[in-house]
Amino acid sequence: MSLTLTQFNELSQAEAQATLLTCCTSSQWAQQLASARPFKNVEALLNSSDAIWQQVQNNESDLLEAFDGHPQIGNVATLKQKYRNTQDSAAHEQSGANEADDAVLEALAKGNQDYLDKFGFIFIVFATGKSAQQMLDLLQARLPNDRNTELANAATEQNKITRLRIQKLLGQK
Template sequence: MKLSLQQFNHLAPADATSLLLTCCTSTAWATELVSHRPFTDIDNLLTHSDNAWQQAQSNEANLLEAFDGHPQIGNVDSLKEKYRDTQDSAAHEQSGANDAEDEVIAALAQGNQDYLDKFGFIFIVFATGKSAQQMLDLLLARIPNNHATELANAAAEQNKITRLRLQKLLGAA
């Protein structure tokens, strides 16, 4: 569903909140953002979104609520489906790459489970435009972090995801 910013500004508060929760499942973020309507333009909305997210981060429960809105990448079959187009777009790929891709996908599934076991929340990353190998590299680079560092990393990635979803929702992306 795409709306104009003007349409969004005129929604009932409950409807606007419900719509925002499709972009980020933090109730504190959505409620705070709705309270700042009307927005003059998409940049004004994004600035208020960033500020609302900054406030929401003061409570770990708000972050976990937002992270829970993402599916866990842990099923090998769903990972193969997600990254199937990546191998098609790589013209230089050789015939043996399919086996390597399966290995990457299996490693990504295992890494996601290891991450969840260590931190208690799923691996959050702005995935747009990233291959399975890039995702695995990011996951492996972040898994040695301590809880506080990784919570901050995941929160920053969540904000990038939310900003893109808002832009798509309002036809600005």
């Protein structure tokens, strides 16, 4: 679904919340951002989203609710499909030129499970444009962290994902 900013501003509160939940599954964030309408431009919407996310991320249950909206990357067959499908991407996308190695995909699947087991939530990263190897490197770099550090890291990555999804929703990307 793609909306203009005017269309988004004119949605009912419930419709706006439901629409925002497709960008981030934190009900608190969606409710507050929907209530902050109307927005004069997309930048104002993104700035409000950032400010609300800063408040919401102070509550761990709200963070976990947002993280739960992501599928866990842990199935090797799914990972193979995800990264092999990037071969069909536009020629300018560097990640599309690299085929994901089976060993990398298996390590990524294991790392994702290790992360979930250690922290109690899935590995959240802004994956756009990243190869399987880059994702694995990021995962391995973050795995030694403590839970509070990872909650903060995941919250930052969640916000990047949310911003991109809002922009796509409004036909900006």
